[in-house]
Amino acid sequence: MSNSLTIYIFIFMLATFIGLEVIKRVSPLLHTPLMSLTNAISAISLVGSIELTGTHYHDHLAVTLGTIAITASFANVVGGFVITDRMLKMFKKREPVKAPAKTGGAA
């Protein structure tokens, strides 16, 4: 086992624990936006796709598959962030205005 390999496994382990800790704290209220945000973030495969496509321009298979991968992951990047923001914009708190009316009755 090479040295960099163990380091990668280390990174994976630590990132998984960070992920578990951070995501446990996300309110169930926001589970749908959470899923679309993590979806956008995991579209980081875009980085791998770009490197593959850009550096193997003599290889038709690599360029074709790489371009497909860039398309698919960039669609997720753009779409994921936009839709997460669209959803989060809808979550509003109105309690300070509404609460007093609770027992005050209709005017």
Add this chain to the structure above:
Amino acid sequence: MSIETFQQYTYIIAAACFILSLKWLSRPTTARRGVTIGEIGMGIAILGALLTKGMTYNWIIVGLVIGALIGLPLAIFMPMKDVPQRTALSHSFGGLAAAVVGTAEFYLHAKAGTVPLTHFEMGALVMEVLLGYLTFTGSLMAFGKLQELLPSRPMVYKGQNAVNLTLFAIAIGCGVYLVADPSKTVLFPVLAGLSLLFGVLLIIPIGGADMPTVISLLNSYAGLSASAMGFVLNNPLLIVAGALDGSSGLILSIIMCKAMNRSFTNVLFGGFGQVAHVAGAKEQRPHRSASAEEAASILEVASRVVVVPGYGMAVAQAQHKVRELYDSLTKAGVDVKFAIHPVAGRMPGHMNVLLAEADIPYDRLIEMDEINPEFAQTDVVVIIGANDVTNPSAKTDKTSPIYGMPILDVDKAATVMVIKRSMSPGFAGIDNDLYYMDKTMMLFGDAKAFTGELVKELAAAKAGV
């Protein structure tokens, strides 16, 4: 500083941004900041990738343009009710991207005169391709079911699990062989093909009510395949971002499973909904139905009301009418809350998004554990399009297929109103004892239309006073 070093720095910054992004998402007040920092991180990472030495950009630009043309309209014009479908579709994109990059890498390294992959890298590549293709077709199937292009009932046949497990075992076998001997390139298409097929077969027996778990699971797979890609390409940023997504999907799947009192294996191989018909055929029992006018007169004098939304509300697109009901009751001095069961709807948090879309303040949306003790002090519970999550037999009847599933204790309230099309049982096909209780009023009709009538009656009653 060399370009390579600079590139590594951009990746480190991007990874930090992603972690912050998820951290800030934890609360609604900071959540939008989380999206912004995530976007910044992604921008920096893309910049870093574009700086790779010796690149040609033509096809990269083509891919980026087409990707934006697909992603943007999908995000901007998609109605909120379609969130589960879009999520499934984006999981399939994610799986596809990882899988085809893995495929390209495999054939690049299989060529003569190139550096062969190490056993470990090949192992990661096999994982990437297996999970990637499986997520691709599995999520497309989930999309088809959610979009109702495919029947959403579980499709079960005899020996299904045996077939699935055999295929999966063969796929794993091919993978292991490839790791041991990467020169057996002929096995690669077999592995890819079986993964594609397994994705389809895995989702065929999944019914609509299990979608929240399955979507979470596919979310996790998509992340793990991106992470595996990082191992193959020696890119720690991919490892980190993929692991974050993987753990997120894992947590959500566990929450969904717990909320149904079922295990992963049971969800994936159980064929839920088949048990159904045995319990469904019971004798006719008396129930009490009521008109909108009667219901409104009870709601009017209530002081605490809890609304229980379910998938039926989403189907009928009743959330805006529910908001009108909320407004008119709140104005009349009634305390209105919403009880959200974790698996209500077709994906985690589905109900929250729909109700938020209808401008209902999120602090009125209460989780199951928090609202359950409050039902005893509740005057009226209004159930709109929910069924199994309110079924008291989950607590009392050991023979019930949903026995042990945590439910909303609506039967503790003084009066229960159920807006429903007919007496027909819910998805799981289980008769709901709640409907035959003395305190229950069945309000037959379309969720949207009936809620609208309730609002009208409330307004009329108020005007009359």
